[in-house]
Amino acid sequence: MINEVAARCFLTLAKTLSFTETAKLMFMTQQSVSKYIAKFEEDVGFKLFIRTHHYVMLTKAGEYFYELFAKFDEDFLKVTEKTKQYYSTMYNAIRIGYLEWLEISSEISAAFKNLKKENPELRFIGEMHPQYQLIELFMGRKLDLIITYAEFAPKGTGIKKMKVLETPLVLLVSPENPKAKEGATVDDFKGEPFIKAAASHETNSESRARARRQCRELGFTPSEIIISPNIESAYMATEFGQGIMVSTMLSRMSLHSELICYPIGKAEELQCFWHEDQENPAVEAFASNLEKTHQSDDLGAK
Numbered sequence: 001m002i003n004e005v006a007a008r009c010f011l012t013l014a015k016t017l018s019f020t021e022t023a024k025l026m027f028m029t030q031q032s033v034s035k036y037i038a039k040f041e042e043d044v045g046f047k048l049f050i051r052t053h054h055y056v057m058l059t060k061a062g063e064y065f066y067e068l069f070a071k072f073d074e075d076f077l078k079v080t081e082k083t084k085q086y087y088s089t090m091y092n093a094i095r096i097g098y099l100e101w102l103e104i105s106s107e108i109s110a111a112f113k114n115l116k117k118e119n120p121e122l123r124f125i126g127e128m129h130p131q132y133q134l135i136e137l138f139m140g141r142k143l144d145l146i147i148t149y150a151e152f153a154p155k156g157t158g159i160k161k162m163k164v165l166e167t168p169l170v171l172l173v174s175p176e177n178p179k180a181k182e183g184a185t186v187d188d189f190k191g192e193p194f195i196k197a198a199a200s201h202e203t204n205s206e207s208r209a210r211a212r213r214q215c216r217e218l219g220f221t222p223s224e225i226i227i228s229p230n231i232e233s234a235y236m237a238t239e240f241g242q243g244i245m246v247s248t249m250l251s252r253m254s255l256h257s258e259l260i261c262y263p264i265g266k267a268e269e270l271q272c273f274w275h276e277d278q279e280n281p282a283v284e285a286f287a288s289n290l291e292k293t294h295q296s297d298d299l300g301a302k
Contacts, residue, residue: 006040007069009033010048014066017056087279093123094282097137098147100128101231101251104270107165108147111289115282122282131231135200138273144283147290149248150269151210152199158276162287166267167248169218172259174241186262193243194222197234214246218264235259 005026013022013033023030041048048062058066094115098104105126112124129137135154138146146154147164171189173180179188196211198204207227215222226243228234235253238245247254248268254261272287 002043003036003039006036006043009036010040011066011069011073013037013049013056014058014062014070017058019056091280091282092119092121093125094280094286095125095127095142095144096147096286097127097129097134097143097145099131099134099149099152099231101235101253102128102147102270103250103252103255104147107290107293110293111286114289114293115286118285119282131197132200141275144278144280145272145274145286147270147272150271151214153271154273155201160274160276160284162272162284162291164270164272164287164290166269167250169246169248169264169266169268170254170261171264172235172238172245172247172254172261174239175258175260176241177244177260180260184262186264189244189262190218190220191223193224193226194220195226195228195234195237195243195245197228197231218246218266 009026012025016022019030019033023033044065046061047059048065050057050059116122131152134146134148137143138154171186173189194215198207204227208225211225228237234245274283
């Protein structure tokens with residue numbers, strides 16, 4: 001196998017045609033240069049230089065190998081520079097996607113500010129998307145990390161996750177519902193039609209199974225289960241009084257719509273997801289900072 005230092009010695013000597021100058025440029029002794037050149041000639045199987053007391057010159061074999069290794073050296077430097085630029089760009093940017101109905105921009109901002117202390121050059125690209133699009137962009141490697149509910153976890157191998165926080169579950173009811181009166185509780189609505197949003201790449205039967213599972217966990221016995229194609233449609237159906245819906249207190253619809261919220265007494269996990277083979281160290285570091293940010297908020301609240 002050709003030694004890299006020997007190849008460097010060969011290229012330098014081929015350019016300078018001087019063992020003295022090559023030794024200076026390579027920061028070694030002339031004796032060491034001679035040894036590396038001898039080893040290089042042994043490895044390639046040809047004499048590469050003619051040496052006399054008055055001059056050094058390339059043999060025809062030396063010219064051939066110089067042409068080869070000079071081209072390799074040029075290509076190597078180009079690839080090295082291209083690689084440096086790629087990783088410099090990648091390490092200095094992070095693309096985060098999160099469910100567009102989530103009210104978590106302040107937590108994301110705080111986590112990013114903490115991360116930026118370690119890497120001042122870091123740029124943040126944040127995108128809000130509907131649930132189905134969020135998953136598709138993540139699986140297509142258009143987003144480095146996504147934040148969504150545990151029940152919408154992307155399916156596949158090599159996906160890492162981290163719990164970010166827990167948020168209280170609430171029952172959303174249209175104010176037009178006749179049962180939505182003062183003093184009403186969750187128990188009053190457990191038999192109402194139950195609206196559930198489908199997850200990305202999920203069959204209708206899978207969506208219904210997920211809805212039935214949640215109903216069992218909450219003790220609901222709905223008269224029917226309504227599967228909406230996405231979260232937006234589910235909220236709209238709830239507003240129109242077609243049924244009830246379970247959401248969280250991080251949902252903008254829970255916080256800012258006219259829908260009535262009834263605390264359920266249980267919580268839902270919000271999680272970060274990223275690909276295991278993700279090379280950017282800022283991705284997992286961001287997830288950790290987001291988790292720490294929420295833990296700090298919890299301690300502050302106490």
